Amino acid sequence: MIEHVLQTLPQVVIDGLALGAVYAIVALGYTMVYGILELINFAHGEIFMTGAFVGTALFLSFSAFGWLSSMPMLLSLLLVLVATSIVTGLLGMGIERVAYRPLRSAPKLITLITAIGISFLLQDFVRFITELKKGNYILTGPSLFTGQVSISASSIWSGFHDASVKSSFFIVLVTAVVMMVTLDFFVNKTKWGMAMRAVAQDRETAALMSVNVNKVIALTFFIGSALGGATGVLFAIQYGTIDPYIGFILGLKAFTAAVLGGIGNIRGAMFGGIVLGLLEMFAAANLPIISNGILGAEYKDVFAFSILIMVLIFKPEGLFGKVSIEKV
Amino acid sequence: MKKWLNVLEQNKRLQAIVIAVYIVVTFISLYLAQKSVVAFLLLLSSLLLLHFTTFSHRVKWVIGIVVLSVLLPLAASQGEAYQSYMEVATLVGIYIAMALGLNIVVGLAGLLDLGFVAFFAIGAYTYGIFATTQANNFMPFGQYPLSGESFWVFLIIGCIVAAIFGILLGIPVLRVKGDYLAIVTLGFGEIIRIIFNNLDKPINITNGAMGLASVQPPKLFGLEFMYPSQFYYVVLVILLLTIFVVRRLEYSKIGRAWKAVRENEIAAQAMGIPLVRTKLMAFAVGASFSGMMGVVFAAKQTFVDPTSFTLLESITILVMVILGGMGSVPGVILGAALVTILNLQVLTELTNWLNQLSLSGVVHIPDALSPAKMQRFIFGVILILFALYRPQGLLPAKNPRFDEKELKSGATNMVDGKEGAKDVYFNG
Known part of the structure; x- marks a missing residue:
């Protein structure tokens, strides 16, 4: 049993890293908004989904114009990523302006309800557009970066099996790392990043220090949504087929990642995402073996969810979060 | 005017x-x-x-x-439309009872539960498993299916099982901040569905994605309840009972505790309200209504499968509560009736009408736009518009008003504010 687990380990780690990178960046969107507004932005998973659709649509029209073959692959990827993140970033800003800003002083319950409303609206809107254009709401993008690379893990240790990797894995991982490093730099080293941290700490005092709070919040939504949308593109490249309902369960898991790392903590969200991706892939590959076939791989969602429950019971502030005391 | x-x-x-x-x-x-x-x-x-x-x-x-x-x-x-009218009326009744259950959790206690349909599923499966041959697979004793007379017992059992699950879910979650609750319940709803979908191995308990077919119809004194027109009366009686219980709960000690927790947790705790116990109580009571209606639903449909219990159902029930007015019993009844009728009658009628128009070539409506598919869109719009512009709903909740003089003179007469209060007990 252990032998088999070890044999598949290299493949599990590689798949887990790809999935974890996606979770990590989506988790960033949750954590940033939560840090600044103490609001769970339910629509974030839907923004990710919209990004996947916008990206795939762009790729499809690129290939229809024949640009995909005439341009270097990486350049067209870069173009699509930038365009998609601008679209979804603006979408996130718009959502904040229309649905969250008027309710900033309302009870939290009401804001959560608008957030759910927005996410339903987005799901159906995307379904509608896709179905109108394609006749079916499940969309398959052009296959890009499909070259297989074999990693001979068996040469490291004979107990491992070789793992095979799609070259899109490297694209996903590199882009994710670049995005995370840039964000970390932005938040910690620039003036706007400092304003963001100030607003997260104390909105009113920040306003007194001549920080334009509304602008900072809008910027936070823009960055979080732009990252989420770009991740959607990466997801579409890596997994090929997308539908309008992928955002919901993925958003739930990314939120789990954010809680795992300590909600409001940006580096924690990155870490939590990677950990969750690895754990989930490990569970999907090995649950049937460990439990002697009682639990199938379908239970991997249940597994991710039970991690959320565990964290909430034993360490609600997350791995890197600070314990917050509510003052009256 | x-x-x-x-x-x-x-x-x-x-x-x-x-x-x-x-x-x-x-x-x-x-x-x-x-x-x-x-x-x-x-x-x-x-x-x-x-x-x-x-x-x-x-x-x-x-x-x-x-x-x-x-x-x-x-x-x-x-x-001949009799049965279809009664079918609609029965479903309206079922949804009203569920919305009243959710109203206790969301409207009175202020806890956002996005996986409410899970309790409905638990109720439906509780009856479904024992009223089909399914239970033979794992029960060491007894003959299954149980006869239709057991339905009435299962109403209570469904209630209790759902309440237990409500408490089990609540215990870990209610100790942390309120907005986690929404997302955890959301996950819980999905998890219950996944589990029911996969619990056909190693022991076949739920029959997986195939669902449970030919559930025994309820029986009373030899009379079998087969048609919607008969179920209508079952649902009506349960519904009246539910409304009675909900109204009594609302103005009882626990009801006032729920409202206090909703308004301010910390202040409520300072006033001596046991926070976790109060919230768990809301969860359990809300879930039990849903579980009871699940039993009725299983018996009425005579078929249970996991696809009836998706997130969309949970949100539908939430829309009913928001539309009608959180915390207001008449409002929630109105909201549930409106949404159910919209779902069952208006959207299908509209779709048929548009299809006919398309067929006769008057206008061409693409299939993607057919109203029956636009549920999510409509619900999303309702949620956003009501949250932004009318968070109190169509028929807002009113608190009871008391006449100071009357209270002082010793007559502790309470009026439930909704109606009637204005004419007798109005106090400036």
Whole structure:
């Protein structure tokens, strides 16, 4: 049993890293908004989904114009990523302006309800557009970066099996790392990043220090949504087929990642995402073996969810979060 | 217009005439025009009209029960559409009871539960497993399916099982901050569905994605409940019971504790309200209504499978509560009735009509735009618009008002604020 687990380990780690990178960046969107507004932005998973659709649509029209073959692959990827993140970033800003800003002083319950409303609206809107254009709401993008690379893990240790990797894995991982490093730099080293941290700490005092709070919040939504949308593109490249309902369960898991790392903590969200991706892939590959076939791989969602429950019971502030005391 | 309404409000006899005429006219029109869904809906909406009259509670209840139990089935029974009308009315009843359950959790205790349909599923499966041959697979004793008479016992069992699951879910979650609750319950709803979908191995308990077929219909004194027109009365009785319980709970000690927790947790705790116990109670009571209706649903459909219990269902119930007014019992009843009828009647009728238009070539509506597929869109819009512009809902909740003098003189008479309060106990 252990032998088999070890044999598949290299493949599990590689798949887990790809999935974890996606979770990590989506988790960033949750954590940033939560840090600044103490609001769970339910629509974030839907923004990710919209990004996947916008990206795939762009790729499809690129290939229809024949640009995909005439341009270097990486350049067209870069173009699509930038365009998609601008679209979804603006979408996130718009959502904040229309649905969250008027309710900033309302009870939290009401804001959560608008957030759910927005996410339903987005799901159906995307379904509608896709179905109108394609006749079916499940969309398959052009296959890009499909070259297989074999990693001979068996040469490291004979107990491992070789793992095979799609070259899109490297694209996903590199882009994710670049995005995370840039964000970390932005938040910690620039003036706007400092304003963001100030607003997260104390909105009113920040306003007194001549920080334009509304602008900072809008910027936070823009960055979080732009990252989420770009991740959607990466997801579409890596997994090929997308539908309008992928955002919901993925958003739930990314939120789990954010809680795992300590909600409001940006580096924690990155870490939590990677950990969750690895754990989930490990569970999907090995649950049937460990439990002697009682639990199938379908239970991997249940597994991710039970991690959320565990964290909430034993360490609600997350791995890197600070314990917050509510003052009256 | 306003003047007329004022006159109407002052004059009870006039109100009695108006409502009597309305009921008679709609009754006759449904009796004569059996196919008219509009007449059916108009007769139902006489209850809404009744709500706005200033009669005493007892009179309103009596009229309401007469309309629902005698007039409505009688008027609808004259044509072949009888069973489909009763089907709609039954489903409306089921959803009202569930929305009332969610109203306790969301409206009174202020805890956002996005996986409410899980409890409905638990109730449905509780009856479904034991009222089919399914239970033979894992139960060491007893003969299954149980007979239809066990349905009445299972109403209680479904209640209790769902309540236990409500508490099990609540224990870990309620100790942390409120907004985590929403996302955890969201996950819980999905998890329950996944588990029911996969619990056919190693022991076949739920029969997986195939679902449980031919669930035993309920039986009472040898009479089998097979048709919607019979289920209608089962649901009606349970519903009246539910409304009674909910109204009593709302103004009881625990009801006031729920409202206190909703308004401010920390202040409520400081006033000596046990926070976790109060919240768990809300979860358990809300879940138990849903579980009970799950049993009825399983018996009515005679078929249970995991696809009936998706996130969309949970959000549908939430929309009912938000639309009607959080915390307001009449509001939630109205909201549930409106949404169910919209779902079952209006959207399908509209789709059929548009399809006919497309077929005859008048206008071309693409399939993607067909109203039956636009549920999510419509619900999303309702949630956003009501949260932004009318968070109190269509019929807002009102707190009871007390007359200071009367209280001091020793008569501890409470009026439940909704109606009637204005005429006797109004206190500036």
